[in-house]
Amino acid sequence: MTVMLNEYGLGYLSVPKVACTSIKAMMFEVENGFPFRPFSANGQMRWIHSFYPSIPFHELKRGRLRDLHRITVVRDPIKRALSCHSNRVVQHRELSPEIAGDRLDGSGLPFDPDLPTFVRNIAEYSRRVAEIGHHTAPLTVFLGEDPGYFHRIYRFDELPEMVADVCRITGKAVALEVMQRSGRSAGAGQLSPDETAILKDYYAGDYAIFGAYF
Template sequence: MVHTIYPTKRFRPHRWRKYEDHWRFTVGRDPLKRLFSAYTDREVARRELYNSRLLRKQKVLPLDPDPDFFFQNLEGYMAQASVVKHHVLPAWLFIGPAPLRYDAVYKTSQIDALAEKLSALTGETVEIPRFNSTRTRLAFDDLAPETRDALRTFLAVDYEHLAGYYKNPML
């Protein structure tokens, strides 16, 4: 629903220039939690891998992978399923290169503070509802050592890019 009203777009410098005199903000999510959500929400809860024509046609990547197989083969799933690719691409593609040029950067855990700031700026009450609360939980320690290594490598760029906002829990 939120993405219908405010679609996610990749950062483009030419789009940025026309808003230089505006108050600019972004909301970032912890990279590991974002990847876990791509699996638990998109694959386990919604079973969206079944919607990928390319995945259904091939025989190498299962449509119901366990988390270890999914993350160890993440690049294959990205190549075969756009829903996976969109949810695991690096954050810098959407929020721009470092240094971030925002007046404020909010973590997803700070959504209430963002609503308060937007309310103060607009003089209107702003409420930001929460969506996609997945019941399935996944922890880094639940994964096989090979999977943890694959995630460390895959997320290194994101954690470096967001170092001022998120501490890499995999170090």
């Protein structure tokens, strides 16, 4: 499950690269009364996603969400893909030889791809490297295909309104802290027409189902 605040009748379904780390940290503070900070236990680091994993919609125990006020946040898929490249590829180097290793060996795919290379091969990078696949998977993977399932879907630029609503619903005065910091993502205008077309095709289902919110 992602976040279920049963005490407050609130459920939040998360999507990677849609401020989910920050939103989960805020929800943790609502639930526990203190801010989340990563910590080590038994020699392993525990991150906010250890407590609230983003999981595919078909794996959700939706019966546990039935009586909750269900919310989510969506973002233009092209901007998600650009953010993935900036954060996961450039900053965290998840497509480097040291990390991707033999998952890319023999594939013909370059390590540490620049943005055009990444976009033109997004499907294959996502298939071969699970970390990239998780962060580039379509919205529909995490949210299903029925916007009507949610009581409220917030656009990415409506995050302040979402925070205000969470505070009102829970009676908790919390704020949204930026938890994932990386270099500035490229703008969609830096993509060629062919690259834009590739991403629009890759995320065609998202545009068809959630396009009204972009």
